Amino acid sequence: MLAATPVRTDTSRRPAQASRHGVVGNPNLDACQGDALAQSMRLMGATMSFARNSEIFGEREPAEYLYRVISGSVRSYKILSDGRRQVGGFYLPGDIFGLEFADEHTLSAEAVTDAKVLVIRRSAITALADRDPAIARGLFVLTGRELKRTQDHVLLLVKSAQERVASFLLEMASRGSSASSIELPMSRQDIADYLGLTIETVSRTLTHLENAAAIEVPTSRRIVLRDRAALSRLNV
Amino acid sequence: MLAATPVRTDTSRRPAQASRHGVVGNPNLDACQGDALAQSMRLMGATMSFARNSEIFGEREPAEYLYRVISGSVRSYKILSDGRRQVGGFYLPGDIFGLEFADEHTLSAEAVTDAKVLVIRRSAITALADRDPAIARGLFVLTGRELKRTQDHVLLLVKSAQERVASFLLEMASRGSSASSIELPMSRQDIADYLGLTIETVSRTLTHLENAAAIEVPTSRRIVLRDRAALSRLNV
DNA sequence: CGACCATTTGATATGGATCAAGCGATGTGG
């Protein structure tokens, strides 16, 4: 039951805080749902680049910023005291992460692939929120969404391996742009640590689903949903 | 892997919405941490009584109210399509539940024991929050706490049975008033459905912990922590 | 006392973990 994923030695080191990485002014973001919060972030934030597997923020660090993925993807995670890693979630372009209500982050965040992230001071946002209820409500909606996501994660973790993998694929498909072809930014280990399974079980389950003609796996990072109904049946 | 807990047939039926149960004016609440939100609830809310196992609100119902436990205890849960039940959390006196940010509840809530609950319209709270940033911030703190709790639940579900039970006991001990003697309001089935285990595994684990002199179980609902260090060691 | 329900205990089955190889893509140095 113990020891998965030994703590990863990062390729690049702690860029956070300062503007060590290229802080460019303000990119043209993909059309974001004209909500007040996203708007403000775009106006007030700075973009930072993170190399694959580099840390964006660490657990126990002061939660000074709010982040929005511009390109690439991000994982949040926690290392248990025995070395196991639990991935809390994956954030794709447009997603906001780093929402915390304590003063410290409760999870760490790393770039899954090279990533550009819009960063904005929490204090700026909360100041805005105090003046403008629309912003405050935007924060609530976001938080509610995050809470819902986490509740769904709980449900995921009580399912069978097949159900977990099927749910994961359907979730990724619904988030990705393309209908039924998924380009996975994350490794099997990332998926395993998100689903609470081992890498072997994830792999086996995928080949099983492929044999059952529910999916196709042309390359290990690309998955085509062939029989959505079959997957949904596993989605419980 | 399938079918735990067949959907429970409640002893009493849907009191919610109306004031069918005794809506008394306004009880003297146990000293609550003078925060603005709790204050307002006390002033504006009405108390309702719910019989053991009766539903307080159901998943998919409009989330019109916010709730605060006065006495007794409450569980939130979700029934999966195959009949399994996942308990999301337990709420003890002083705890606030029913926090949702969508228009509908995503979980159901039931009284674990006979319970009195302070009920307040969500609209009343949000109206307050729009005018008073202190209230808005209070809501954030609550939500943040709930999010944290749910994240911890995720971590719980990837642990071994021993670890889950030990964590559960420590959590309950920290929430209850008494130092190391816990009076459990909920059944083994409730615990099992919260921990993602079977009732048999919970029971066996408890007797195992008792044999290991970590706890004592004088009656099935009362548990005394004998060796907190040993339990903490299991807490990962 | 007897019925009922919650809990514990026992015997067995099984899904997923663990241990161990193999395999294909990618990159590196000779």
Add this chain to the structure above:
DNA sequence: CCACATCGCTTGATCCATATCAAATGGTCG
């Protein structure tokens, strides 16, 4: 440009923790 190391993934064999099935025990209430 090709051997060769490396890395991420898959596949195979075995083991073990927990589920499942079944029965005994104990507490509660009429």
